[in-house]
Amino acid sequence: MTETLLHASNMAIEIDGRELVSNIDLEVKKGASLGIVGETGSGKSLTCRAIAGVLASTGGRISRGTLTISGEDITVPSAHATSKLYGRMVSLVPQNSLSALNPLMRIGTHLTETIKELETEGGIDPQHRAVELLGRVGLRDPETVMRQYPHQLSGGMRQRVMIALAIAGRPELLIADEPTTALDVSVQKEILDVLRRLSDEENMALILVSHDLGVVTAATRSVAVMYAGMIVEQGPTETVLQNPRHPYTQALLQARPTIGQTGRLIGIPGAPASPEDWGTGCRFAPRCPHAQPECEAAIPTPEPVGNQQIAACRRVHDLMVTHPAGAGA
Amino acid sequence: MNPFEPKFNDVPKDSVVVAGEYPPMKALTPEEGNHISDATVPDNAIVATDVTFAYGSGPAVVKNVSLTVPAGGAIGIVGESGSGKTTLAGLLIGTLTPTTGTVTVQGRPWNSVRPRDPMRRAVQMVFQNPYTALNPRFTALQTVAEVYQVCGSHNRAEAADRARDLLKLVGLSGSAVGKRPSGLSGGQCQRVGIARALAANPAVIVADEPTSALDVSVQAQILNLLDDLRKEQGVALVVISHDLNVVSYLTKTAIVMERGEVVEQGDTDELLQAPTHPYTQALIASIL
Amino acid sequence: MTAEVTTKLDDEAVRRPLTPRRVELLVGLTLIAAVVLACLVVPLINKTDPNALVAAPLQPPSGAHPFGTDQVGRDVFIRVFTAGRVDLTLAALGVIVPLFLGTVIGTIVGASRRRAVDVVTMRLTDGIIAFPFVVLVLVVVLIVGADTQIPPLPAGGASILVAVWVVNWTIYARIARARTHVLREEDFVAAGRLLGFSRRRIVMRHLLPSVWPATATYAVSDALLLVALIAGLPFLGAGIQPPTPEWGSIMYEGRAVLTQAWWISLTTAGVVLVLGTGVMLTVDSLIANPRRVRIP
Numbered sequence: 001m002t003e004t005l006l007h008a009s010n011m012a013i014e015i016d017g018r019e020l021v022s023n024i025d026l027e028v029k030k031g032a033s034l035g036i037v038g039e040t041g042s043g044k045s046l047t048c049r050a051i052a053g054v055l056a057s058t059g060g061r062i063s064r065g066t067l068t069i070s071g072e073d074i075t076v077p078s079a080h081a082t083s084k085l086y087g088r089m090v091s092l093v094p095q096n097s098l099s100a101l102n103p104l105m106r107i108g109t110h111l112t113e114t115i116k117e118l119e120t121e122g123g124i125d126p127q128h129r130a131v132e133l134l135g136r137v138g139l140r141d142p143e144t145v146m147r148q149y150p151h152q153l154s155g156g157m158r159q160r161v162m163i164a165l166a167i168a169g170r171p172e173l174l175i176a177d178e179p180t181t182a183l184d185v186s187v188q189k190e191i192l193d194v195l196r197r198l199s200d201e202e203n204m205a206l207i208l209v210s211h212d213l214g215v216v217t218a219a220t221r222s223v224a225v226m227y228a229g230m231i232v233e234q235g236p237t238e239t240v241l242q243n244p245r246h247p248y249t250q251a252l253l254q255a256r257p258t259i260g261q262t263g264r265l266i267g268i269p270g271a272p273a274s275p276e277d278w279g280t281g282c283r284f285a286p287r288c289p290h291a292q293p294e295c296e297a298a299i300p301t302p303e304p305v306g307n308q309q310i311a312a313c314r315r316v317h318d319l320m321v322t323h324p325a326g327a328g329a
Numbered sequence: 330m331n332p333f334e335p336k337f338n339d340v341p342k343d344s345v346v347v348a349g350e351y352p353p354m355k356a357l358t359p360e361e362g363n364h365i366s367d368a369t370v371p372d373n374a375i376v377a378t379d380v381t382f383a384y385g386s387g388p389a390v391v392k393n394v395s396l397t398v399p400a401g402g403a404i405g406i407v408g409e410s411g412s413g414k415t416t417l418a419g420l421l422i423g424t425l426t427p428t429t430g431t432v433t434v435q436g437r438p439w440n441s442v443r444p445r446d447p448m449r450r451a452v453q454m455v456f457q458n459p460y461t462a463l464n465p466r467f468t469a470l471q472t473v474a475e476v477y478q479v480c481g482s483h484n485r486a487e488a489a490d491r492a493r494d495l496l497k498l499v500g501l502s503g504s505a506v507g508k509r510p511s512g513l514s515g516g517q518c519q520r521v522g523i524a525r526a527l528a529a530n531p532a533v534i535v536a537d538e539p540t541s542a543l544d545v546s547v548q549a550q551i552l553n554l555l556d557d558l559r560k561e562q563g564v565a566l567v568v569i570s571h572d573l574n575v576v577s578y579l580t581k582t583a584i585v586m587e588r589g590e591v592v593e594q595g596d597t598d599e600l601l602q603a604p605t606h607p608y609t610q611a612l613i614a615s616i617l
Numbered sequence: 618m619t620a621e622v623t624t625k626l627d628d629e630a631v632r633r634p635l636t637p638r639r640v641e642l643l644v645g646l647t648l649i650a651a652v653v654l655a656c657l658v659v660p661l662i663n664k665t666d667p668n669a670l671v672a673a674p675l676q677p678p679s680g681a682h683p684f685g686t687d688q689v690g691r692d693v694f695i696r697v698f699t700a701g702r703v704d705l706t707l708a709a710l711g712v713i714v715p716l717f718l719g720t721v722i723g724t725i726v727g728a729s730r731r732r733a734v735d736v737v738t739m740r741l742t743d744g745i746i747a748f749p750f751v752v753l754v755l756v757v758v759l760i761v762g763a764d765t766q767i768p769p770l771p772a773g774g775a776s777i778l779v780a781v782w783v784v785n786w787t788i789y790a791r792i793a794r795a796r797t798h799v800l801r802e803e804d805f806v807a808a809g810r811l812l813g814f815s816r817r818r819i820v821m822r823h824l825l826p827s828v829w830p831a832t833a834t835y836a837v838s839d840a841l842l843l844v845a846l847i848a849g850l851p852f853l854g855a856g857i858q859p860p861t862p863e864w865g866s867i868m869y870e871g872r873a874v875l876t877q878a879w880w881i882s883l884t885t886a887g888v889v890l891v892l893g894t895g896v897m898l899t900v901d902s903l904i905a906n907p908r909r910v911r912i913p
Contacts, residue, residue, distance in 0.1 A: 039544040040515075184409040185571055189615040211544065214617030255549040257578035259601045265578065267549030271514040422811065449813045462804040466826050475822075476812055522808075529812050
């Protein structure tokens with residue numbers, strides 16, 4: 001059985017005493033790829049930070065449940081975990097590549113410094129390895145890029161550099177936080193190709209966090225849909241896309257325009273719920289077209305709905321939606 | 330157990346904009362500076378003829394672009410960063426002057442329109458970032474009412490009434506109307522921006538990436554709003570977007586720009602489903 | 618439920634009422650208020666004439682004279698707070714006029730597209746700022762006349778005010794201009810122009826309201842700098858003429874007897890210190906603008 005790299009069990013995250021993420025159950029095995037999708041207020045970024053070990057910068061902490069990476073319990077941040085895991089076993093490609101790179105430092109220096117920091121055994125020439133890494137992320141002229149400064153590169157190239165930095169420590173789990181935002185459409189596809197290829201070649205697990213369903217669909221084999229701090233649906237990406245069982249996922253897929261669609265777009269009324277609006281029951285209920293009074297009573301537990309798919313909806317078995325989603329009206 | 334529940338073809342409850350339910354919109358009357366005179370309603374809202382633009386003595390950012398925005402029609406401008414689409418928007422709106430070529434609005438070239446000329450209001454804009462598009466110190470009501478005060482010379486009370494009606498039309502009512510941008514969601518701010526543009530009773534609204542900063546579920550609402558407004562109010566739309574799906578939904582014709590030039594143009598559906606130019610084909614292939 | 622949910626953005630956690638910044642602001646304002654109130658109230662309650670000889674000279678602080686007496690036998694306590702009225706009034710007047718003048722001029726210049734306007738104004742302000750401030754003030758003081766008295770200001774006050782007005786507006790103009798340059802690129806200003814709003818309307822209703830916070834914040838610390846300037850003038854022979862009490866002149870006169878009668882200079886300095894600390898805390902809390910980490 002493949003080794004489990006990441007296991008989050010009933011995890012909750014709070015900031016300043018306010019619980020913003022609840023009941024997270026996630027499992028990522030070696031070589032798998034998981035997408036976490038959500039809109040504003042979904043909690044996907046906080047979850048991403050918790051996994052990547054950078055929750056402290058937001059002032060948050062894991063308040064309930066456990067988070068284990070590679071067998072090591074990291075629910076409470078520890079110096080040991082930080083030095084042993086992050087950068088080596090687990091690595092993060094952060095969101096904003098422009099501000100993540102030192103504008104006064106050449107790309108080559110960024111890489112060699114990171115490599116020197118991470119390589120424990122000697123005998124590896126950092127320059128050589130840096131050029132190799134830049135080649136692996138698909139940069140056409142690695143030697144030239146080594147000498148350049150961040151502002152001289154395009155957005156897509158910078159993102160590739162960020163990925164190169166992240167894989168420098170040969171991680172088994174790579175977390176990419178909104179890797180394609182602010183990039184041109186054609187570049188987005190290329191970056192996702194890079195991530196997918198690296199994941200396949202290295203048997204490296206990949207967690208991709210994005211607000212863009214298309215991004216997640218293109219690059220991951222399983223997906224978790226988040227809304228208002230909770231996972232509302234989980235399962236193999238193909239399955240969730242073809243046969244979404246949670247009303248929110250269904251609505252989300254319906255809300256995207258597609259080329260050639262003739263009917264009217266159906267949006268979700270209102271706006272994504274923010275913490276003040278969370279009631280005691282299902283957090284999507286106020287906007288859900290299928291909501292019944294009992295939906296507001298208690299938070300629905302995740303129900304298995306076949307083929308490793310889980311949906312957290314009280315009425316999921318009542319609602320048999322058989323039409324393929326995302327095909328327009 | 331119910332075997333069937335209605336699919337999402339129905340309009341869900343509390344839908345924001347439902348055709349046929351608009352309160353009658355009190356548009357500006359001709360006396361109030363409505364630029365559209367009854368005598369001549371031109372067929373074309375904006376016509377750009379062989380327009381080229383370069384900043385100072387630099388290279389041309391827009392090269393030989395010609396396009397027509399028919400009255401009440403919808404045209405899309407597709408391109409990635411560096412394609413010149415934003416510059417083209419500036420030329421269509423009249424804030425930039427072409428180096429060569431002309432841009433006319435309802436028959437009049439932009440350079441004959443002074444800042445205080447009522448024709449200046451014929452083309453309005455909806456911006457990409459819903460928050461910075463609004464004055465952070467004005468409430469939604471104030472932002473829209475100001476247009477009525479200045480463009481329609483209404484007094485405060487009348488302007489406020491009209492603003493309230495218009496905001497309701499675009500889906501904002503109740504306490505939200507009295508809030509500043511910081512207290513509103515992205516979708517709500519975008520509605521205020523659209524209302525502000527509409528209050529000037531324009532012939533054309535140029536929407537620059539109107540939904541790319543919004544959540545998916547909210548995008549659909551705003552797209553529907555723009556589409557409905559065009560059909561109900563007769564405002565032409567120019568939609569600038571990198572998102573081909575958005576352009577497909579909102580527009581009848583489209584142009585594709587690459588490095589300042591138009592590489593393909595025509596009927597939107599045809600263009601997107603059977604592109605002929607390799608760049609267009611590549612763009613479509615990149616859709617995730 | 619209505620379609621428009623009025624919601625806050627993102628995952629922004631609810632702001633707690635008592636952040637360190639808030640505490641800093643409250644403490645700062647309290648200190649300022651304490652000094653200002655004392656200057657208002659003490660002379661009302663304590664009817665001692667600040668210029669009268671009430672006791673033996675050089676008496677240390679006691680129950681009857683909390684700050685002791687000075688070389689000629691005047692009560693230092695009442696002198697300090699009467700002086701406070703003078704200093705604070707001058708500081709307030711000296712700041713408010715340049716604040717308004719400078720902000721308005723700076724905003725108009727910043728909003729103007731005509732290069733000539735910008736160049737001329739900026740060279741003028743550059744010239745004034747480049748000149749050593751104190752020298753400029755002294756020159757104006759000498760021209761206006763160190764002794765001129767325009768009631769109700771004390772002798773010497775008018776010249777100081779005029780000097781400060783002539784010089785200080787430039788700094789506000791610079792701040793306003795810089796801020797306006799940033800603001801005028803914002804989308805909502807572009808929208809205003811598209812709607813045909815007059816230049817006047819854009820400046821008055823869309824630019825100025827967002828420029829005030831920048832200049833007003835500076836004004837608070839400027840007031841303190843002004844107090845320091847006024848207090849320093851007697852050391853240069855200018856400034857408020859005796860016998861009107863003024864913080865600077867009290868401290869100046871107290872220097873001669875510092876070893877025997879520390880209370881004259883140091884109690885005055887203490888009051889100024891409290892005021893200064895209050896201003897510093899207030900300004901710090903207003904300027905530092907850390908946005909909460911926005912989690913998308």
